[in-house]
Amino acid sequence: MSGRRSRLMTIASASGLALVVAVHVASGSGLPATPAAVTRPSQSTVAGTPTTTAGSPPSGSATTTVPQGLRSATGAIEQYGYGEISVRISVRGTRIVQATVANLQTAESYSQQLAQQAVPMLQSEVLSAQSAQISAISGATYTSQGYAASVQSALDQLGIK
Numbered sequence: 001m002s003g004r005r006s007r008l009m010t011i012a013s014a015s016g017l018a019l020v021v022a023v024h025v026a027s028g029s030g031l032p033a034t035p036a037a038v039t040r041p042s043q044s045t046v047a048g049t050p051t052t053t054a055g056s057p058p059s060g061s062a063t064t065t066v067p068q069g070l071r072s073a074t075g076a077i078e079q080y081g082y083g084e085i086s087v088r089i090s091v092r093g094t095r096i097v098q099a100t101v102a103n104l105q106t107a108e109s110y111s112q113q114l115a116q117q118a119v120p121m122l123q124s125e126v127l128s129a130q131s132a133q134i135s136a137i138s139g140a141t142y143t144s145q146g147y148a149a150s151v152q153s154a155l156d157q158l159g160i161k
Contacts, residue, residue: 069093074102075153080146082111087147089126089154096160099126099151115143122147131155 072090083106090098101119106112118140125134132152136144155161 070097071158073154073157075150075157077103078146078149078153081142082107083115085115085143085146085150087150087154089151089158091158091160094160096127096130099123114140118143119147126151
């Protein structure tokens, strides 16, 4: 009985997320492009960056500076219940101008699909809020929490509060 209930809850969560996405798109807010890099558990992380333990910054995550005062940092890889995620933040001055997924590994294909739907909304939330203090996406609460924690880690590296 609990297996059936779990499947029903999963279906209900997916339906709810689909509704949120449909309403968000219909509102004309224009979602950003899909994450720059999404990997499956059997694949290595993006750009050869090794996986590290939860909460610690990934190797080579030092802040980088590019022309026109744009600075970037990759947040810590965060374990979020269905996989792991890290976010790369780019700022100009103290303004967040870009948030992209640097690493995303999921435990199953459903989690992969859910993350692919939630990440563009989370990117939009970060750009609107100009911080890691973002609203969780309904049906993707754990993904939202991991995303926000990684964003905060990147902002800390950049010296932005």
